[in-house]
Amino acid sequence: MTLRFNDETFRGDYTYHNSAAAVRRFPFPFDQDSYMYSVNIEPHRPTRAGSVFEHRFDVDEHYVAEMQDRAITLADDPLRCQSLPHMELAGWDFLELVMVCKSEDYPDMFTLHRDGDRWHWINRPLGIDQRFTFMDTSTLPCGPLEYIGRQTQGDHALLDQREGNLWMDAGIVTSQADWSLDFNIGMNFFEWHAPVPKAHELGIFQRALKFLTNVQQGKPSRRLNWTMTVNPRLDTSPENYHKWGPEKRTITPENVGAKQYLRVELQSFYRLPRSNALVFPIRCYLISLEDLVTVPKWGRRFHRVLRDLPDELAEYKGFAVNRSMIVDYLARFDDGAETSAGIFPD
Amino acid sequence: MAGTAFTPSILSRPVYAGLVSRGATPAIMLAEGEGALALMALADHDPAVMGHAHIIHIPAGTGHGAALQALGPAMYHEGPTLPAVLPRLRKALGDAHMGTALYIAGTEGVIGQVTAEALAAGVAAGAISTEHHGGAARRMQCVHCKGITEDVVTDPFICSHCGLSLFVRDHFSRRLGAFQGVCVDAETPGQIPAMQEIRP
Numbered sequence: 001m002t003l004r005f006n007d008e009t010f011r012g013d014y015t016y017h018n019s020a021a022a023v024r025r026f027p028f029p030f031d032q033d034s035y036m037y038s039v040n041i042e043p044h045r046p047t048r049a050g051s052v053f054e055h056r057f058d059v060d061e062h063y064v065a066e067m068q069d070r071a072i073t074l075a076d077d078p079l080r081c082q083s084l085p086h087m088e089l090a091g092w093d094f095l096e097l098v099m100v101c102k103s104e105d106y107p108d109m110f111t112l113h114r115d116g117d118r119w120h121w122i123n124r125p126l127g128i129d130q131r132f133t134f135m136d137t138s139t140l141p142c143g144p145l146e147y148i149g150r151q152t153q154g155d156h157a158l159l160d161q162r163e164g165n166l167w168m169d170a171g172i173v174t175s176q177a178d179w180s181l182d183f184n185i186g187m188n189f190f191e192w193h194a195p196v197p198k199a200h201e202l203g204i205f206q207r208a209l210k211f212l213t214n215v216q217q218g219k220p221s222r223r224l225n226w227t228m229t230v231n232p233r234l235d236t237s238p239e240n241y242h243k244w245g246p247e248k249r250t251i252t253p254e255n256v257g258a259k260q261y262l263r264v265e266l267q268s269f270y271r272l273p274r275s276n277a278l279v280f281p282i283r284c285y286l287i288s289l290e291d292l293v294t295v296p297k298w299g300r301r302f303h304r305v306l307r308d309l310p311d312e313l314a315e316y317k318g319f320a321v322n323r324s325m326i327v328d329y330l331a332r333f334d335d336g337a338e339t340s341a342g343i344f345p346d
Numbered sequence: 347m348a349g350t351a352f353t354p355s356i357l358s359r360p361v362y363a364g365l366v367s368r369g370a371t372p373a374i375m376l377a378e379g380e381g382a383l384a385l386m387a388l389a390d391h392d393p394a395v396m397g398h399a400h401i402i403h404i405p406a407g408t409g410h411g412a413a414l415q416a417l418g419p420a421m422y423h424e425g426p427t428l429p430a431v432l433p434r435l436r437k438a439l440g441d442a443h444m445g446t447a448l449y450i451a452g453t454e455g456v457i458g459q460v461t462a463e464a465l466a467a468g469v470a471a472g473a474i475s476t477e478h479h480g481g482a483a484r485r486m487q488c489v490h491c492k493g494i495t496e497d498v499v500t501d502p503f504i505c506s507h508c509g510l511s512l513f514v515r516d517h518f519s520r521r522l523g524a525f526q527g528v529c530v531d532a533e534t535p536g537q538i539p540a541m542q543e544i545r546p
């Protein structure tokens with residue numbers, strides 16, 4: 001596969017766009033016509049050639065632009081990448097995981113040579129050629145988490161496991177759906193999930209934590225999560241809410257198809273070998289409503305999901321103010337026909 | 347009832363269960379204002395707790411100093427404010443052995459900060475016992491500028507650092523010892539709801 005990387009922005013003039021191929025491979029998150037929180041976890045094994053589930057760390061046409069956007073955000077606010085002192089080893093584990101996976105899955109783009117602890121990493125899309133000593137931070141321009149995080153799409157949280165719980169003790173987070181790494185650093189699984197409605201009462205977090213603390217090395221898992229974002233903006237952080245908040249109120253019936261995006265997170269879970277930490281990649285995919293409805297099944301189904309979604313979820317996900325305009329728009333693409341099972345286009 | 351009764355809230359919001367004696371072990375006790383009453387009740391229930399206790403007291407306008415001293419702690423210190431007693435507290439936490447108990451009683455801001463200091467010094471969460479006394483004022487971190495505003499009694503309130511109007515969340519960081527404040531008119535600049543008094 002040869003990839004052409006888009007020249008595009010995720011702020012300001014928002015020139016982000018999906019090619020026809022990117023639309024077809026979009027991870028539409030609904031496998032039925034309604035949605036409620038559940039423990040929707042499945043093995044993260046290669047699925048469907050060409051889909052975002054084919055490789056462990058999906059690299060797509062947005063790769064270079066996303067890494068440029070991350071660099072802007074980090075320069076603006078270095079607290080988006082933090083690591084408590086005991087997480088350094090997990091950072092190296094994570095760097096190794098990404099370098100090994102990417103060089104195996106995309107040999108045309110990434111190469112890793114290892115001679116003992118003397119490593120040579122080549123990242124062609126970003127023009128990086130780095131020799132360094134594994135586990136020696138002084139041989140990299142920054143810590144291992146930040147180094148590889150600047151070359152990997154998606155946010156990443158490193159979770160320390162102790163006392164039967166997971167602790168968010170490190171992360172690189174510049175494309176989050178409105179939560180703050182700086183505020184959450186040091187929290188456990190139940191604390192950082194505290195603001196989520198309904199799921200605690202449904203016992204979802206108890207069961208999810210049980211599953212996660214048992215994830216084995218070499219057997220990663222994944223799930224999809226979703227929300228709604230006005231404009232293709234990666235940095236919807238609480239830190240900058242006063243800057244992007246006004247954009248949320250610019251939706252009109254005329255522009256909703258172009259300006260309103262479905263934001264899907266492909267989340268995965270890997271056990272790391274030396275630190276026994278978990279790494280939690282949160283990969284963000286954005287699609288405008290007008291692109292989404294080019295797949296008839298998705299247009300029909302998304303209309304039904306949003307029409308029937310409990311108010312609390314719309315409120316929590318932050319699109320309650322625009323919900324009726326979104327549902328009215330999508331209704332035009334729902335002819336009432338049956339939809340097939342599963343998330344993929346017909 | 348030991349301390350203030352709070353409205354049930356989300357899981358990150360701390361719960362102050364009341365001071366419970368851990369017996370005759372070494373102990374650091376920090377009492378602010380009416381929190382002194384909690385130490386008195388603790389000693390009344392189990393006089394053995396005072397034998398190895400280091401009491402740090404911030405009167406905050408109350409007059410319980412003499413009564414606390416009369417409990418017979420191993421060490422007693424009075425200071426005017428939390429920042430003033432922090433160096434002493436940090437020294438005590440740094441010197442503490444495994445198994446040292448920490449008792450904190452007072453307002454939410456003081457409990458939050460002292461807990462954060464203790465966790466950073468390596469004290470196990472299970473060794474910390476807390477009891478709330480005093481008003482419902484909160485210690486708030488502005489998620490935008492990161493500045494902390496102490497003693498917030500209204501929702502929304504104005505960040506004392508950047509001047510944004512912030513709404514008061516229940517989301518709480520034990521590491522920072524603070525609740526999160528988020529711009530209340532982010533989507534509709536200038537439209538700020540009327541301030542309401544914060545209730546427990």
Ligand code: HEM
Binds near residue numbers: 194
């Ligand atoms: C260890 C890995 C995980 C991390 C680091 C993580 C992190 C987060 C964070 C930071 C939030 C935002 C909370 C807020 O401040 O409002 C969130 C939301 C959420 N998480 Fe997790 N999470 C993890 C695993 C899971 C798992 C396994 C589930 C399984 C059910 C789950 C379910 C949810 C749900 C349902 C929400 C609300 C999302 C929405 O409605 O948009 N999380 N998670």
